[in-house]
Amino acid sequence: MGMYDPEVLRATFEGGSTRAFLWRRSQLLALERFLVEREKKIAAALHADFRKSAAETFLTETGYLRGEIRFALKHLKSWMKPDRVAVPLIYQPAKGYYCREPYGVVLIIGAWNYPLNLTLAPLIGAIAAGNCAVIKPSEHAPQASAVIATGLAEYLDRNAICVVEGGVAEARALLETRFDYIFYTGSRTIGREVMHAAANHLTPLTLELGGKCPCIVDGSGNLRVAARRIVWAKFLNAGQTCIAPDYLLVEQTCEAELIAYMHEAIADFYGADPRSSPDFPRIGHVDNYLRLEKLLAVSATSPGTATDSGERYIAPTIIEGVTPDSEIMQSEIFGPLLPVITYDGIGEAISVVRKGKEPLALYLFSSDPDVQNRVVQQTRSGGVCINDLLFQASLHTLPFGGLGSSGFGAYHGRAGFDTFSFQRSILQRSLYPDPDLRYPPYGSLKFRLLKTLVTFFD
Numbered sequence: 001m002g003m004y005d006p007e008v009l010r011a012t013f014e015g016g017s018t019r020a021f022l023w024r025r026s027q028l029l030a031l032e033r034f035l036v037e038r039e040k041k042i043a044a045a046l047h048a049d050f051r052k053s054a055a056e057t058f059l060t061e062t063g064y065l066r067g068e069i070r071f072a073l074k075h076l077k078s079w080m081k082p083d084r085v086a087v088p089l090i091y092q093p094a095k096g097y098y099c100r101e102p103y104g105v106v107l108i109i110g111a112w113n114y115p116l117n118l119t120l121a122p123l124i125g126a127i128a129a130g131n132c133a134v135i136k137p138s139e140h141a142p143q144a145s146a147v148i149a150t151g152l153a154e155y156l157d158r159n160a161i162c163v164v165e166g167g168v169a170e171a172r173a174l175l176e177t178r179f180d181y182i183f184y185t186g187s188r189t190i191g192r193e194v195m196h197a198a199a200n201h202l203t204p205l206t207l208e209l210g211g212k213c214p215c216i217v218d219g220s221g222n223l224r225v226a227a228r229r230i231v232w233a234k235f236l237n238a239g240q241t242c243i244a245p246d247y248l249l250v251e252q253t254c255e256a257e258l259i260a261y262m263h264e265a266i267a268d269f270y271g272a273d274p275r276s277s278p279d280f281p282r283i284g285h286v287d288n289y290l291r292l293e294k295l296l297a298v299s300a301t302s303p304g305t306a307t308d309s310g311e312r313y314i315a316p317t318i319i320e321g322v323t324p325d326s327e328i329m330q331s332e333i334f335g336p337l338l339p340v341i342t343y344d345g346i347g348e349a350i351s352v353v354r355k356g357k358e359p360l361a362l363y364l365f366s367s368d369p370d371v372q373n374r375v376v377q378q379t380r381s382g383g384v385c386i387n388d389l390l391f392q393a394s395l396h397t398l399p400f401g402g403l404g405s406s407g408f409g410a411y412h413g414r415a416g417f418d419t420f421s422f423q424r425s426i427l428q429r430s431l432y433p434d435p436d437l438r439y440p441p442y443g444s445l446k447f448r449l450l451k452t453l454v455t456f457f458d
């Protein structure tokens, strides 16, 4: 458990050291060193938590974060520059500009499914913007949480950044204190509670929540490639990815072919028995396993999906014959179960998507530009990826975040820096000239003159 003394962090922030470009740079470099030097320890922790492979950990956690740090380091100077604005003639002589200033001491609460990414990617934004930060990793990835806590204490400025380990009680206790910004990643239910707690202190916040991300396949492109990409994205991290395709909407004429290719892809990637594949992780924690086991029992059309409660293993499973009213369509799946719904004409697929809540991501496999335009224009979601999946969230140049029930606010790259900064507007005027016109008594002549000036020169 990292030591947390709110007074120390507050004093550090008040002291001003975290505002310096060199402090921000040194902390980002130190975070990068932690990711490089502790790569093996990090991979071992995630393997112990839910049997995630070292390659997957690199791709989705350490490798991604290192890219995010490099990107921030490259652009930090320009992000920190104030923006000059035009000042209308009647305010001259004057200079107007706005700066992006740190909020102060921020709180980052992360979910367990990508334990490093979901705590450290926001931290990169928080550091880049010059904040002090308290990080609360999820208790459901305990080994990862411990690696983060010991690592950050050793590598980063302890007076400015600290980790608090623990679960619900610790999270609630933290939320009782006042922070200057809260960044939360996790479920909608807890998100609501976090927002209530933030309201008590009038603290601004970002909520990165989940939802059911649809994936539409209209059959106009190469189905084998679509199938391989969908299988990869769905069963990465055993389906426990907030932007994983939750369900498929497939044009009925290509359903059989797509499903055949998907089964082929599952066998290619994970072998005949995915349980023995080193690349197929386990379910993160027991509650999630039990929920999925139940969902599987009411949803599977053909018996025989392998599960193992001892190992928290659930095989990659495609579920056919699903309709929007099926049980599995009523909440986010967050596991390796992939329901397939067929549709007749793209309009029907769009209306299924529109009936659901705003998803974090929307996917479309189609080579038809009209279909691509229609789907993008007639639906809403945090992000979209056409003819591929997940990568909309890995570009440092694209903001990542949700909408409506999938949350609000964004991060990654510049968006992360902006999220953890507030824009402070500064107008610097001269004491002269000081015409009498602005001061009362106005009288009708002065008022007319004022009106003319304001209308013409503003």
Ligand code: NAD
Residues within 6 Å of the ligand: 109, 110, 111, 112, 113, 114, 118, 136, 137, 138, 139, 140, 166, 167, 168, 171, 172, 175, 185, 186, 187, 188, 190, 193, 194, 207, 208, 209, 210, 211, 241, 242, 243, 332, 334, 360, 402, 407
């Ligand atoms: P979780 O159980 O790990 O909880 C998330 C965090 O909330 C943990 O650190 C936990 O300790 C903390 N917490 C628990 N109770 C709390 C409380 N009462 N007050 C404050 N904090 C509390 O993860 P989860 O909630 O099961 O996460 C899974 C959900 O997160 C899914 O819906 C998934 O889609 C979503 N998710 C979203 C993103 C995104 O980027 N938008 C990323 C990953 C996961």
